[in-house]
Amino acid sequence: MSGTKRAWLYWLFYFVIFEAVVFFGLRWLLSGMGISNQYQAENTVVPNWVKAVTFILLYLLCLLVVVMVISNNVPSKHRRQLMRWVYFALLGMVVMLFFLF
16 A cells, blocks of 8 residues: 555544544534424424534534644645545535534
């Protein structure tokens, strides 16, 4: 296996670990917010909207902190590759919102 493929697999492993830790951490942190039963007579839009917006903001904060830490530790010639993982993380956030509810 070449060094480039091995490095890509390491980055993929760290990315999956980051996504899992952030998702389960935020799910635990926001467990008291929102209403899990969507099929009831009361309005469930506002509490779940607050939970979704809070999740998005906290996820973006975690992503920003991780990007800042990694970009300070990675040589400048590899920083462009970091943005690919940021875009994957933003797409992953949309998927995580569906699993959150």
